[in-house]
Amino acid sequence: MIRDLFADDDSLPRQWQEPLAPGALILRGFAGDGVQSLLLDIRDVVSAAPFRHLVTPGGRSMSVAMTCCGERGWFSDARGYRYVTHDELTGQRWPAIPVRLRDLARRAAAGAGYDGFEPDSCLINRYAPGSRLSLHQDKDEPDLTQPIVSLSLGLTATFLFGGLRRDDACRRVPLRQGDVVVWGGPSRLYYHGVLPLKDQAPPWPLRESRRYNLTFRRVAPARDDL
Ligand code: MD3
Ligand code: FE
16 A cells, blocks of 8 residues: 555644743744745745845844835834834835735734734845844834744744843754744743854755745734724
C-alpha cells in the first residue's frame, strides 16, 4: 500500500500553538498554504512604498530594510522614533494593509484571546544575511493594552526574547516561515531582538535569501464609539 506513505496523517498537525511567556503565544504554521499569496501582497505594498534603511536617532543606518502599510507607518530619523501618516520617500500616504494580511492578523489575535483587534499599522522588516535587530522594547504605540501580531516569512531567524529589563536573560526562539506570534499582556513590553540572519536556502516559494517579518499594530485609539 505505497500510496499510504503519502496519505494525510492528522496526527502530524502542521499548525500548533506554543505558549512563550505571559501573554505571548506562538501560532506555528498559522499562515498555512497562504504563504505564496501573502508574499504577493508584500510585493504590492513594496511597489508603492519601497524598502529603505532608516537611520536611528543615534545616527546609525539600520541593517534591516523597512517599509509600512496602513494608516500610520513607523519612522525613525535623527529626531527620534514616531508614527507618520505619509511616506517621506514618496510624499504619499502609506498603502492600505492588504485584505488577506489584515484578515490573518485579526484571526491570529482572536485565536489568542484578542477579539476585535483592528490593526491600523503594519511594519514590514526585510532581513538579508547578516541583518540583525538589536534588543529593544516596542513602546511607541500609545495604547499598550493592544497586542502586536507578527508574521514571519522566508528564511528562519533566531528571535531573542528577554523580560521587562534590558539585562533580563534572553531565550532564543526560532521563527520560521508561516509562524505567527501574538504579543499581549506583560510580554508586550518585554525586550526582544533578532540575531544576525544566517544565510540559508530560501524556503518555497521564495527565491531570494531574505526574511520578511510583518508586525501588525494598533496605533490610534481603538474605535469603541460605533
Ligand atoms: C515582543 N521585529 O518590528 S517580530 C519589531 O523579527 C520587531 O522583525 C522583530 O521586533 C522581527 O519591532 C521581531 C516579534 C515581535 C514583534 C513585536 C513585539 C516581538 C515583540 C512587541 C513586543 C514584544
Ligand atoms: Fe520590536
